[in-house]
Amino acid sequence: MQIKTIMIAAALATASTAHAQTQDPAATPSVDRRQEVQQKRIDKGVQSGQLNAKEAGRLEPHQTHIANMEIKAKADGTVARNERARLHHAQDQESQRIHHQKHDRQKAN
Numbered sequence: 418m419q420i421k422t423i424m425i426a427a428a429l430a431t432a433s434t435a436h437a438q439t440q441d442p443a444a445t446p447s448v449d450r451r452q453e454v455q456q457k458r459i460d461k462g463v464q465s466g467q468l469n470a471k472e473a474g475r476l477e478p479h480q481t482h483i484a485n486m487e488i489k490a491k492a493d494g495t496v497a498r499n500e501r502a503r504l505h506h507a508q509d510q511e512s513q514r515i516h517h518q519k520h521d522r523q524k525a526n
């Protein structure tokens with residue numbers, strides 16, 4: 418009987434910890450994932466020749482700016498709805514920049 422009680426308590430503790438982690442008001446997993454994807458798009462563009470070094474150099478500061486925006490948004494321990502919206506908007510703009518730079522007529526040397 419005690420083993421069953423201990424197992425139930427352990428399961429509840431694990432579930433509550435997992436729930437608390439998913440409810441972290443400062444968590445921005447979608448922003449983090451999107452930053453990674455956009456960075457990979459830039460890297461692949463350079464590797465494939467779709468982006469030259471100058472174009473990639475123009476895109477990188479925007480990536481850094483978004484990362485800094487995220488750090489500032491998390492500084493108070495909560496990412497508010499308007500902060501989250503600003504982050505997503507900045508990422509939308511960066512995504513468009515990446516697309517335009519990759520699909521223009523400039524190619525790497």
